[in-house]
Amino acid sequence: MSEQPKPGKKAAERMGANASVDALASRALSVVASRSSKPGLPMSVARLQKLHDAAANGRTNTVPDVVKEMLEDGISAEVIAVNYIPEVARQMGEEWCEDELSFGHVTIGTARLQSALRVLGKDWWLDGRNGDGANDKGVVVVVAQDAYHTLGASILCGQLRQFGLSVRLAMGTSPEDLKRSLHGSTFDAILLSASSAESLDFLREYVETIRATVSGQPPIVVGGGILDQEADVKTAIGVDFATKDPFEALEFCGLTKNNRNRTSKTGQRG
Structure with missing residues (x-):
């Protein structure tokens, strides 16, 4: 998982003033892992920006539509889940620390990214159940x-x-x-x-x-x-x-x- 970005001055003051918010934010921003992504895999800057905008700024949840478009263009579900979605979440976390996004935007954006996993198929959608039993491991x-x-x-x-x-x-x-x-x-x-x-x-x-x-x-x-x-x-x-x-x-x-x-x-x- 990636190291958490250093907070900007205003964010640092907020965290020092409110320990409970700091604990919540730490959990919210620690969901991303740069080492969980495939190292060296190139990602499209334009696609990252489009997914980011849908997650962080969309008035409605258009993230699934962006993900569907990526799938139709031949990007695999695995690459979207393991590379694109964590990178967008990481970017939003950095923007919160630099006072460029509110904590509410980060929280809602993260939830939108998670909802998009349903589009990627049953392997990626978290429902808490056991596997299908096809493997004994x-x-x-x-x-x-x-x-x-x-x-x-x-x-x-x-x-x-x-x-x-x-x-x-x-x-x-x-x-x-x-x-x-x-x-x-x-x-x-x-x-x-x-x-x-x-x-x-x-x-x-x-x-x-x-x-x-x-x-x-x-x-x-x-x-x-x-x-x-x-x-x-x-x-x-x-x-x-x-x-x-x-x-x-x-x-x-x-x-x-x-x-x-x-x-x-x-x-x-x-």
């Missing part, structure tokens, strides 16, 4: 309690499904709810996504709950803006691995060998 994506946005989780789950994995989402649940939800379940990996605003002590409670609940002791990997902290997050919360790169996480968990060729190689032009 399963992962669960855990997003910490009180998460305000689900765009990042939507894209991550879509990437994992594209990789041929069965994916389950545990979104915004408390440790106790997570225990009830995962009790007796078996997974090949647990991916914990957390923003820079999350408490390390709170995340450690999540990890302890997972280890006590999930059968087979699968590897637990943490990613997200939480890794921007200077602290040794991996040791502090007790996970097995820490990375912002989904592929790197799957490699660590031994889930790439049989699925490496299942990712989409088509529709790469921008």
